[in-house]
Amino acid sequence: MKLLFASAEIFPYAKTGGLADVAQALPAALAKQIEVLSVMPLYDFIDRKKFALRAMNESFQITVGKDIYDISLFEGVNRGVRTLFVYEALLCHCQTPYGNKNADTISNDLRFGIFSKTLLVLSQMFEIDVLHLNDWHTALAALWAKEMLPELPVVFTIHNLSFQGLFPRESIERLGLREHYFTPEGIEFWGGMNCMKAGIAYSDELTTVSPSYAKEILLPEFGCGLEGFLQVHSAKLHGILNGIDTVFFDPMIDPALPKNYGPGKYANKKRNKISFCKAEKLRDAERPLVVFIGRFTEQKGLDLILEVLPELLRLKLNFAILGEGSEAIADALKTLSKENDNFSIRFGYDESLSHRMYAAADFLLMPSRFEPCGLNQLISLRYGTIPIVTDVGGLHDTVGDIDDTDSTMCGQGLVLTELNSHTILRSLKRAVDLFSKTKRFSKISKANMRCEVSFDKSAKSYLKLYGKTV
Numbered sequence: 001m002k003l004l005f006a007s008a009e010i011f012p013y014a015k016t017g018g019l020a021d022v023a024q025a026l027p028a029a030l031a032k033q034i035e036v037l038s039v040m041p042l043y044d045f046i047d048r049k050k051f052a053l054r055a056m057n058e059s060f061q062i063t064v065g066k067d068i069y070d071i072s073l074f075e076g077v078n079r080g081v082r083t084l085f086v087y088e089a090l091l092c093h094c095q096t097p098y099g100n101k102n103a104d105t106i107s108n109d110l111r112f113g114i115f116s117k118t119l120l121v122l123s124q125m126f127e128i129d130v131l132h133l134n135d136w137h138t139a140l141a142a143l144w145a146k147e148m149l150p151e152l153p154v155v156f157t158i159h160n161l162s163f164q165g166l167f168p169r170e171s172i173e174r175l176g177l178r179e180h181y182f183t184p185e186g187i188e189f190w191g192g193m194n195c196m197k198a199g200i201a202y203s204d205e206l207t208t209v210s211p212s213y214a215k216e217i218l219l220p221e222f223g224c225g226l227e228g229f230l231q232v233h234s235a236k237l238h239g240i241l242n243g244i245d246t247v248f249f250d251p252m253i254d255p256a257l258p259k260n261y262g263p264g265k266y267a268n269k270k271r272n273k274i275s276f277c278k279a280e281k282l283r284d285a286e287r288p289l290v291v292f293i294g295r296f297t298e299q300k301g302l303d304l305i306l307e308v309l310p311e312l313l314r315l316k317l318n319f320a321i322l323g324e325g326s327e328a329i330a331d332a333l334k335t336l337s338k339e340n341d342n343f344s345i346r347f348g349y350d351e352s353l354s355h356r357m358y359a360a361a362d363f364l365l366m367p368s369r370f371e372p373c374g375l376n377q378l379i380s381l382r383y384g385t386i387p388i389v390t391d392v393g394g395l396h397d398t399v400g401d402i403d404d405t406d407s408t409m410c411g412q413g414l415v416l417t418e419l420n421s422h423t424i425l426r427s428l429k430r431a432v433d434l435f436s437k438t439k440r441f442s443k444i445s446k447a448n449m450r451c452e453v454s455f456d457k458s459a460k461s462y463l464k465l466y467g468k469t470v
């Protein structure tokens, strides 16, 4: 079987979130069993030399709407997986995958229309048996596949339903899509065009990244307006849990860490904390260290942390944040970090620093309002860091509560059954208390490091699904 796995971002070439991690790790796990080709756009910011990408001889033209676009192909190898790169000027001329930093508009409907159409040419060119599409950026390929390659099985994965690829009605004509798709059963959505709907409606199998999220998105609370549409297509919807790359995220060999460690070399974990606290000028490394790593968006609940942050910082702990997003949140955090010597904040995206933080921390705080799967908590388990999470989506499926009264200790983290700023504060008091029980704390931390968080099991589920479609 030959699979084409398409994503708008793949680590290490381009990453804005978990999609890139998954688009690297899942194909690598699948490639142990079947032939896999990955594909993504060759954005201008990708360093071709550094990643040893080479131009292929194949170049061709595609038509999208009334215009013709010149496509050239490049290739590289990522974790043993042959990876194709699509170059087209409009698609690739950008500073981040989805836009420019100065907020000037770029035509994402056309850009990802070009990428999606190209996927069908590639499917033919490379004699692909199954096309696996990921999120709205590739979703129109499911629709075009039905017209151009009706025999080609298409699997579509929803990584985050809150990003749907919404565009005005005019995009239908711009992309040369037939009018008959512009219905509520097709890709029409409140008078505009919704790319995600194309992936949902026209794929042969539909997946999302955890069993709980697969159930949640059928409800108004989590369905982002598509719950009714998803219910119609629910017979082909499957929840398959994400994993992580357990070689890249391995505290025993991670080159980003000041000191490597593992369950059998546990004392070294603390050396990472001491070194981080020193670098960040945090007081007293004997205190528990709590970290938050992620986007400053409503989804991740940082606004709720902010509501109780002054109180939280009065607890006997250190708190560190790494992330980017809402300016208002960033400004408030900056002010508080100046006033408190047990709080540090780093803005921006920094892969190496994030690894050092996972290693240094005792607890990872992740009070998400919704979480399709979440990778942070999986990485934190791998690094022996105890996650503090809400009971939603993939967090529900991967973190059980540590029962304070139970000596059998089957939980991995602290679970908030209700989410508000008070429950967050309460969970941190629980964390400080748990940390004071040194033996119990380190036993849980070591057990977390041994949790199965790889992609191996999920890859088997995907293989089964691909098998069903061919």
Ligand code: ADP
Residues within 6 Å of the ligand: 016, 017, 018, 019, 021, 293, 294, 295, 322, 323, 324, 348, 349, 350, 351, 354, 373, 374, 375, 376, 377, 379
């Ligand atoms: P998202 O909803 O953002 O995709 P996930 O939990 O699925 O969230 O994945 C987030 C990934 O991005 C993890 O690998 C996490 O470590 C990483 N990450 C998030 N923010 C940053 C940052 N500011 N710097 C470095 N890595 C980050």
